[in-house]
Structure formats: C-alpha cells, structure tokens
Amino acid sequence: MVYKLSAKSRVVIKFGGSSVRDSFSEALRLVQKLYEGNEVVIVLSALKGVTDLLLKLAESKSPEFLKEFEEIYLRTIERLGIELSIENEIRELKFILRNEKAFPSRKAYIDHVLSFGERLSVKLFSKALEDEGIKSTPVDAFYLIETNGSFGNAKVDLKKTKDKIWIVEEILKRGRVPVITGFLGNFNGFRTTLGRGGSDYTASVLGRLLNARAVLIMSDVKGIYTADPKIVRDAKLIPFASYEEVSTASMLGMKALHERAVEPVKGKIPIILGKTNNQHLGTLISKINAGMPILTYKIINENLASIGVVGVSEVNINAQIYKRGRNWICFLVKREELENTLNAIHEVIFQ
Numbered sequence: 001m002v003y004k005l006s007a008k009s010r011v012v013i014k015f016g017g018s019s020v021r022d023s024f025s026e027a028l029r030l031v032q033k034l035y036e037g038n039e040v041v042i043v044l045s046a047l048k049g050v051t052d053l054l055l056k057l058a059e060s061k062s063p064e065f066l067k068e069f070e071e072i073y074l075r076t077i078e079r080l081g082i083e084l085s086i087e088n089e090i091r092e093l094k095f096i097l098r099n100e101k102a103f104p105s106r107k108a109y110i111d112h113v114l115s116f117g118e119r120l121s122v123k124l125f126s127k128a129l130e131d132e133g134i135k136s137t138p139v140d141a142f143y144l145i146e147t148n149g150s151f152g153n154a155k156v157d158l159k160k161t162k163d164k165i166w167i168v169e170e171i172l173k174r175g176r177v178p179v180i181t182g183f184l185g186n187f188n189g190f191r192t193t194l195g196r197g198g199s200d201y202t203a204s205v206l207g208r209l210l211n212a213r214a215v216l217i218m219s220d221v222k223g224i225y226t227a228d229p230k231i232v233r234d235a236k237l238i239p240f241a242s243y244e245e246v247s248t249a250s251m252l253g254m255k256a257l258h259e260r261a262v263e264p265v266k267g268k269i270p271i272i273l274g275k276t277n278n279q280h281l282g283t284l285i286s287k288i289n290a291g292m293p294i295l296t297y298k299i300i301n302e303n304l305a306s307i308g309v310v311g312v313s314e315v316n317i318n319a320q321i322y323k324r325g326r327n328w329i330c331f332l333v334k335r336e337e338l339e340n341t342l343n344a345i346h347e348v349i350f351q
C-alpha cells in the first residue's frame with residue numbers, strides 16, 4: 001500500500017493594506033518564495049485607506065467618494081499591468097448604496113459596503129499571482145466564515161466555519177493558492193465585518209482551522225515594539241512575546257495585532273509578525289514570554305487617553321491609575337499629555 005504523505009507545511013500569510021498598496025511586488029516575491037516548499041494560504045486587507053473611504057461613502061453616498069474608490073483600484077490595476085474588470089463589483093456597490101432600506105440595520109448595510117475593499121484586493125492579488133505563473137483562486141470569506149450578528153464587530157463561529165473549511169482544502173489539493181478576503185464574514189446571509197484591523201483575526205481563524213504550521217502577519221512595521229515607535233523614539237522591537245502578553249496588549253490598545261487574533265491559535269500555532277518590504281520577520285508570538293514590558297495607549301475621547309503597561313504590576317510614575325490586572329497596569333492621562341507621558345513611562349521602565 002502506498003501512503004501519500006505531504007511533506008509540505010502549511011502557512012497562512014496575511015498582508016496588510018499598505019503591503020497591497022505600496023509593496024505589492026515584495027508581497028508577490030514572498031509568496032513565490034514560500035510557495036516552493038509550503039502550502040500557502042493568503043489573507044488580504046483592503047488597500048490602505050480604502051476602508052476609511054468606504055465608511056465615508058456608506059454614510060454620505062456621495063458620488064465623489066465612489067469615484068475615488070473606483071479610481072484607486074483602476075490605478076492600481078494599471079500600475080501592476082494586469083487585466084481585470086471591476087465592473088461587476090462597482091455595479092453591485094451602486095445598487096447597495098441605493099438600497100440601504102433592504103438591510104436589517106444601518107450597520108448591516110455599512111458592512112456590505114465595506115466588503116468591497118477586501119473583495120477587490122483578492123481579485124487583484126490572485127490575478128497578479130496567476131500572471132507570475134502561480135495558480136490561484138480568490139475566495140470571498142462571505143462563503144467561508146460564519147459569524148454572530150454583531151455587525152461591525154462580529155465574532156467568528158469556529159464550529160460553523162469548520163464545516164466549510166473544505167472549500168479551502170479543496171483549492172489547496174489542486175495545488176492552487178487560495179487568496180482569501182480578511183475582515184469579512186456572514187451572518188444569516190448578510191455580510192458582516194470583524195472590527196477594524198480584523199484581517200489578522202481572519203488569518204488566525206484560518207490558521208487554526210487549517211492546522212497551519214504558522215500564521216504570518218505582514219505589514220509595514222517589523223513587529224511588536226515596546227511602545228508605538230511613531231511616538232516613542234527609543235522603542236525597541238520585541239523578538240518574542242507570549243500569547244497572553246500580546247492579547248492583553250491588544251486589549252489595552254496595541255494596534256500591531258487585532259484584539260481577537262490570538263484566541264483561535266493560543267497555545268497551538270505561532271504567529272509571526274513581519275515587514276513585507278524587506279521580508280524582515282520581527283516578532284514571534286508563542287508560549288515564550290517577552291520579558292519586556294509593552295506600552296500601549298487608547299484614545300478615550302478628545303480630552304482623555306489611557307496608557308497600558310503590560311508585563312509589570314507597578315510603575316514609578318506620578319499618574320492616575322485607571323485599571324489594573326495581574327500583570328498589567330493602566331493609567332488615565334489628558335489627551336494632550338499622552339505623547340509625553342508615554343515617553344516618560346518608557347524612560348522610567350527602560351532606563
């Protein structure tokens with residue numbers, strides 16, 4: 001008897017909006033490289049800035065925003081030199097904009113409008129892969145990922161989604177690369193979204209259900225830093241962080257990874273964060289602790305912000321404590337003092 005064993009390991013790789021918009025060829029190169037020895041599953045965000053634009057479009061229904069949306073994609077298609085029609089999607093989008101009343105709620109209508117960003121991304125990327133000689137199939141996660149009915153911030157139903165994962169298995173079996181929309185789901189036939197930044201969550205759900213060796217989250221930053229490097233100049237890259245540390249940091253506002261992304265893979269599958277541009281892999285999320293505090297922040301309103309410090313229970317600083325947990329502490333600060341206090345706390349901790 002002959003047993004057919006697959007020697008290939010499976011990886012899920014998610015590209016963020018800036019990778020698809022500005023580092024498209026680097027993203028393609030990385031997929032080509034991984035494709036040689038692995039089964040690759042791709043998850044994509046909308047092009048950078050597009051989800052914000054679609055939000056404005058859903059709310060205003062303004063023809064200018066519609067035109068801007070269409071032009072962003074047409075320009076990208078032209079720049080990449082691929083042949084692709086987006087007419088069907090634009091026609092559907094116009095129809096949806098005229099028919100908000102057909103939806104059970106305004107949020108359900110908005111989620112449908114938002115879906116077009118990711119849906120066009122996967123068509124584009126998949127076509128570009130084919131042009132490079134890699135057979136690929138775009139997948140709209142509406143047909144794959146089942147969620148609850150929290151439009152705008154839906155939670156994935158792992159059990160129901162597991163029943164449909166054969167769709168991806170089937171594509172892989174044929175030696176093709178599935179290119180799947182991040183951020184999108186389905187609730188009773190209506191489109192849902194998983195909350196801002198939700199493509200990370202899609203990638204980890206797929207990593208879990210496909211039993212992947214690793215989930216790669218590629219973006220325009222190398223990984224998780226001790227603080228937002230755009231605000232704290234001395235912030236350091238954290239090479240290792242535990243599932244626990246990262247999910248706490250995300251809960252307290254860290255943007256590098258979606259708040260729910262750790263949960264599906266926790267204790268089972270590593271998440272690796274990296275930068276598309278120079279293929280630098282910066283942070284490994286596994287059972288290994290960072291041993292380094294992570295500073296996070298959240299803007300509460302125009303006057304107030306909170307600063308979270310994960311990995312410590314005490315910080316020697318004169319600021320009002322807002323909340324605290326076993327291994328983290330959260331301060332309340334004035335919005336205008338946020339940048340300074342973040343830098344001050346960072347200095348106290350890492351002096």
Ligand code: ASP
Nearest residue numbers: 045051183196197198199
């Ligand atoms: N495009 C969505 C957003 O901008 C989801 C994502 O990028 O992960 O939030």
Ligand code: MG
Nearest residue numbers: 016197255256
């Ligand atoms: Mg993100």
